[in-house]
Amino acid sequence: MRDDLVITVAPCGAETMRSHTPAVPYTPDEIAEEAKRAFDAGARMVHVHARLDDGTPTQDAGRYRETVAAIRERAPELIVQVSTGGAIGMTAEERLGSLAAEPEMASLTCGTVNFGKGVFENPAPLMLDFARAQVEAGVKPELEIFDAGHLDNARWLIDKAPLPGSLHYDLVLGVPGGLAGTPANVAMLAGRLPAGSTWSATGIAASFLPVVSTALAMGGHVRCGLEDQVEVEPGVTAGSNADLVARVVAIAALLGRAPASPARSRELLGLAPR
Ligand code: KMH
Ligand code: ZN
Numbered sequence: 169m170r171d172d173l174v175i176t177v178a179p180c181g182a183e184t185m186r187s188h189t190p191a192v193p194y195t196p197d198e199i200a201e202e203a204k205r206a207f208d209a210g211a212r213m214v215h216v217h218a219r220l221d222d223g224t225p226t227q228d229a230g231r232y233r234e235t236v237a238a239i240r241e242r243a244p245e246l247i248v249q250v251s252t253g254g255a256i257g258m259t260a261e262e263r264l265g266s267l268a269a270e271p272e273m274a275s276l277t278c279g280t281v282n283f284g285k286g287v288f289e290n291p292a293p294l295m296l297d298f299a300r301a302q303v304e305a306g307v308k309p310e311l312e313i314f315d316a317g318h319l320d321n322a323r324w325l326i327d328k329a330p331l332p333g334s335l336h337y338d339l340v341l342g343v344p345g346g347l348a349g350t351p352a353n354v355a356m357l358a359g360r361l362p363a364g365s366t367w368s369a370t371g372i373a374a375s376f377l378p379v380v381s382t383a384l385a386m387g388g389h390v391r392c393g394l395e396d397q398v399e400v401e402p403g404v405t406a407g408s409n410a411d412l413v414a415r416v417v418a419i420a421a422l423l424g425r426a427p428a429s430p431a432r433s434r435e436l437l438g439l440a441p442r
Contacts, residue, residue, distance in 0.1 A: 176213040177206035181395025182225035182255035200238035209413040210427035213247035225255040229268035236269035245430035249273035256286040276309040278318040282345025299329035314346040342375030349375020351382040
């Protein structure tokens with residue numbers, strides 16, 4: 169078994185609400201509990217969105233600090249990656265509030281994309297500002313790719329901003345308005361990544377299984393969680409984020425792969441040991 173797999177769990181995102189599934193965590197303690205369960209199931213990184221107690225998404229620095237502290241208390245070995253995407257309609261300045269939590273990584277979306285009924289705005293100047301802010305804060309970006317042209321934007325960004333070392337990409341496929349979550353699209357994007365990059369993929373909603381299976385078969389890493397999908401298979405709702413992680417671990421095992429240790433995960437992603 170090759171134990172080289174880094175699973176990222178995205179426990180809540182900004183859009184999934186209790187009306188979609190009661191399992192979605194909102195408070196710092198609930199998010200931390202879900203992160204810990206996911207870690208025990210094999211997740212090695214957590215993609216954090218903060219919420220207010222009523223579920224409203226927030227990029228408030230204090231709430232992020234509180235949420236990240238709760239996660240680190242319960243699962244100190246998890247790699248913490250905060251969202252700088254936040255929710256549709258937030259300002260760029262608001263979205264950068266999450267960096268105050270001193271994460272190891274942060275997301276950096278590489279272009280504007282239709283997002284359900286809204287538009288997730290990431291124009292070129294915002295991408296540059298976010299890249300610079302992350303480098304200044306000593307945070308490694310995860311370049312989020314929602315559409316094929318985002319890879320070209322990423323190349324432009326790397327040329328303009330001094331992003332250090334080999335970079336990590338996350339292919340977020342199946343967003344209504346973005347690139348469809350199909351095996352062919354995973355293979356096409358993965359084949360276009362710069363040599364030496366690391367990458368993960370996640371499939372939104374029903375594209376979960378085809379996308380993660382393809383990524384696992386290709387040697388990529390995987391993201392899953394209630395931010396991205398609420399069903400472990402068609403018609404079966406996840407009781408927690410750990411159920412989604414467990415499904416990824418089970419598919420990986422069939423393909424001869426297993427989660428990396430926390431220390432090896434940091435090594436694979438080029439992060440400093442903790
Ligand atoms: N909530 C989406 C609009 C990220 O975290 O960087 C954006 C998002 C991406 O979730
Ligand atoms: Zn997110």
